[in-house]
Amino acid sequence: MEEQNFKKHAQYVVGFHVITFGVILAALVLAIILMVQGGISLATIFMLLVATALGLLFAFTRIFATGNQDRVIRAEENFRSFRLTGKVLDSRLTRNQIIALRFACDEEYATLADRAIKENLSATDIKKAVQQWRADHHRI
Numbered sequence: 001m002e003e004q005n006f007k008k009h010a011q012y013v014v015g016f017h018v019i020t021f022g023v024i025l026a027a028l029v030l031a032i033i034l035m036v037q038g039g040i041s042l043a044t045i046f047m048l049l050v051a052t053a054l055g056l057l058f059a060f061t062r063i064f065a066t067g068n069q070d071r072v073i074r075a076e077e078n079f080r081s082f083r084l085t086g087k088v089l090d091s092r093l094t095r096n097q098i099i100a101l102r103f104a105c106d107e108e109y110a111t112l113a114d115r116a117i118k119e120n121l122s123a124t125d126i127k128k129a130v131q132q133w134r135a136d137h138h139r140i
Contacts, residue, residue, distance in 0.1 A: 024058055027051040073099050085110050092117050100126035105134050 028051040035044040074089075077098050081089045084106055089098060090113065097116045100123035104112045108131055116126055 021058060024051065024054045028055060070095060070099060073102055077102055080106075080109065081113065089113070090117055096123040097121065097126060099123065102136055103127055103134050104130045105132035108132065 027047075031044065031047040031051045035048060038044055074095065078089045081087060093101075093113065093116060101109065101113055101116065104126075112126060112129060115121060115129070119125075121129070
């Protein structure tokens with residue numbers, strides 16, 4: 001696998017993020033054009049509803065998948081914090097901070113977590129502060 005770092009850690013699936021989104025967007029645009037040109041009919045309303053439903057399905061599929069992954073990451077990082085420091089994660093850490101901390105190696109994890117709380121670091125700031133990147137090749 002390709003080495004991950006701050007600049008190369010985002011993962012995009014072209015078939016989903018580009019092609020599927022493009023097809024759904026095109027279907028929505030076409031449905032609107034047909035409705036404007038041909039008037040409101042059962043067929044044009046149906047096309048608009050189908051395109052809208054596909055758009056919602058696309059969005060919620062992504063929201064549910066990342067939400068589930070975020071729960072798993074929080075559980076993993078809570079266990080990792082306990083393993084490394086003897087304490088569970090500080091409740092002042094936000095979801096985004098915890099997700100960003102997963103990229104820190106074990107040696108810098110506790111220090112960076114404390115810094116994130118004290119300096120209210122954003123997820124981007126945390127990722128930029130990581131010296132030894134711990135790759136996550138399983139996130140989608």
